[in-house]
Amino acid sequence: MRSTREISEGDPIPMLFLVAALLLLGVLLGTVAHAPLAFTVVAAAVIAAWLGIFAARERRARRN
Template identity: 60%
Template sequence: MLFIVAALLVFGVLVGAAAHLPLPVTLIAASVIGGWLLAFAVRERIVQGRRS
């Protein structure tokens, strides 16, 4: 439950910050974060494949 509260707090801060940024900056930041998450997921998938 504490994790959900912390996640919602962080989400609220990020959405509040994004509301004050210009749209192109927000889209670039979202792309960078999405790419980082995609790279992390691919790396984890490769590691899981080696373990089994």
């Protein structure tokens, strides 16, 4: 699925997604001491998947 808006060099939108991901990671790391291990593993897998999809989309966008 292609976006109708092309990503340019100075586009702040991809950086905002990265900042949001890092903020979410920081919040989860702060609560990881109080959360059960199973929840921590699931949350880490979700974040890793999200960042992986983001990286793949960025790589594909730069190749086109």
